[in-house]
Amino acid sequence: MQPKRNTWQREAVRAALAEARGFVSAQQLHQELRESGSTIGLATVYRALGSLSETGEADSLQSPEGENLFRSCTMTGHHHHLICRSCGDTRELSAAVVEEWTRRVGAEHGFTEIEHVVDLFGLCERCRGKS
Numbered sequence: 251m252q253p254k255r256n257t258w259q260r261e262a263v264r265a266a267l268a269e270a271r272g273f274v275s276a277q278q279l280h281q282e283l284r285e286s287g288s289t290i291g292l293a294t295v296y297r298a299l300g301s302l303s304e305t306g307e308a309d310s311l312q313s314p315e316g317e318n319l320f321r322s323c324t325m326t327g328h329h330h331h332l333i334c335r336s337c338g339d340t341r342e343l344s345a346a347v348v349e350e351w352t353r354r355v356g357a358e359h360g361f362t363e364i365e366h367v368v369d370l371f372g373l374c375e376r377c378r379g380k381s
Contacts, residue, residue, distance in 0.1 A: 259294045259295075260302075262288055262298075263283070263294075263298035263302065266282055267321065270282070271338060272337065273309075273319035274319060274321065275317055275320075276296045276318070276320070277292070279295055280295045299320045306323060306326065307323055308320050308321065311331060311333075311367070321340060325344070328349075329344050329345075330344070331370065333372075334372065334373055334377055335371050337376065337377050339374045343370075348366075352366050
């Protein structure tokens, strides 16, 4: 993969994503950038987020409602997420038991090169205390 060119737009998206708390949509990030005076377009935000996700600088997932969400990635390599449904607080997790289970299930069915996504949604301690 060729390295991506660092443009001011990509840097603006990277910086805004790093400041965001938890996962955010491209629309949310675009709105925050516009409110801070940026002239960046929504399509450019989508492209930059896709590029950051491809290079491992951002995590992406699909919310329970089906929306693509992004966050600045702090862990390198394959990992999973534990996400608060209320405030969006996110913990990155490595899960050896999940990795072993996927290899075993794939092998039992004659599959190799298994890929998977595991994102867990719940309520964090702080939000649970609010109810």
